[in-house]
Amino acid sequence: MKIAVLGGTGLIGSKVVKNLKAGGHEAVPCSPSTGVDIITGKGLEEALAGADVVVNLTNSPTFDDASAAFFQTSMDNLLAAAGKAGVRHAVILSIVGAELVPELDYYRAKVLQEDILKAGPIPYSIVRATQFMEFIDAVLSWTADGDTVRLPATPIQPIAARDVADAVAEVAVGTPLNGTRDIGGPDVFTLDELGRVTLDARSDSRTVVLDDTAGMFAAVHGDVLTTKGDARLAPTHYTEWLTA
Numbered sequence: 001m002k003i004a005v006l007g008g009t010g011l012i013g014s015k016v017v018k019n020l021k022a023g024g025h026e027a028v029p030c031s032p033s034t035g036v037d038i039i040t041g042k043g044l045e046e047a048l049a050g051a052d053v054v055v056n057l058t059n060s061p062t063f064d065d066a067s068a069a070f071f072q073t074s075m076d077n078l079l080a081a082a083g084k085a086g087v088r089h090a091v092i093l094s095i096v097g098a099e100l101v102p103e104l105d106y107y108r109a110k111v112l113q114e115d116i117l118k119a120g121p122i123p124y125s126i127v128r129a130t131q132f133m134e135f136i137d138a139v140l141s142w143t144a145d146g147d148t149v150r151l152p153a154t155p156i157q158p159i160a161a162r163d164v165a166d167a168v169a170e171v172a173v174g175t176p177l178n179g180t181r182d183i184g185g186p187d188v189f190t191l192d193e194l195g196r197v198t199l200d201a202r203s204d205s206r207t208v209v210l211d212d213t214a215g216m217f218a219a220v221h222g223d224v225l226t227t228k229g230d231a232r233l234a235p236t237h238y239t240e241w242l243t244a
Contacts, residue, residue: 007057015165123176163234
């Protein structure tokens with residue numbers, strides 16, 4: 001199959017492209033660096049010409065209320081171009097439990113993205129992942145102050161980017177789900193515990209302090225960001241990833 005991967009040069013997208021090519025598919029990475037802009041629409045129709053599947057891994061440059069406009073415009077442009085090209089399957093990557101945290105602008109925007117895809121004319125699949133292991137350092141930096149890192153006790157189920165890419169590639173070459181597949185890492189930590197594990201593994205002398213008001217994840221109540229039911233669990237453990 002020919003599969004256009006928007007955001008195909010990024011953290012997840014580059015791995016998805018590699019996986020698809022290894023499986024014998026024609027995977028085409030699309031991004032501003034390849035002349036494709038999903039917001040202006042530049043190069044989009046040309047990128048989707050002849051494609052059987054489009055995978056949209058583009059992301060808003062901000063996590064604030066402007067993210068809704070990004071996903072609205074990008075999905076409108078994508079669906080219009082995909083319809084003209086006769087694409088038979090559209091795939092996006094979203095977040096486990098996003099609809100359960102309406103306090104966060106970015107999570108509301110991801111739900112909007114899902115809703116636009118569901119309401120569109122193209123058979124679709126939504127892969128929802130838990131928080132990426134690669135983003136944990138950024139999460140720690142948000143509430144770091146000198147020798148202290150303040151973190152809430154929010155349950156987190158980190159997943160490696162390579163495992164996310166495996167799941168996205170698998171869904172992309174399959175029959176459209178016309179629904180959602182949840183994926184997560186094999187272990188659940190509270191965020192403050194995850195911070196301690198991370199700093200210990202790196203011989204970082206900073207101290208993690210429990211603070212349920214600290215950072216973005218303070219808005220998350222309970223275990224809503226962890227997988228439930230028939231979700232797929234990825235093989236990579238966080239402690240293994242840290243020392244790899």
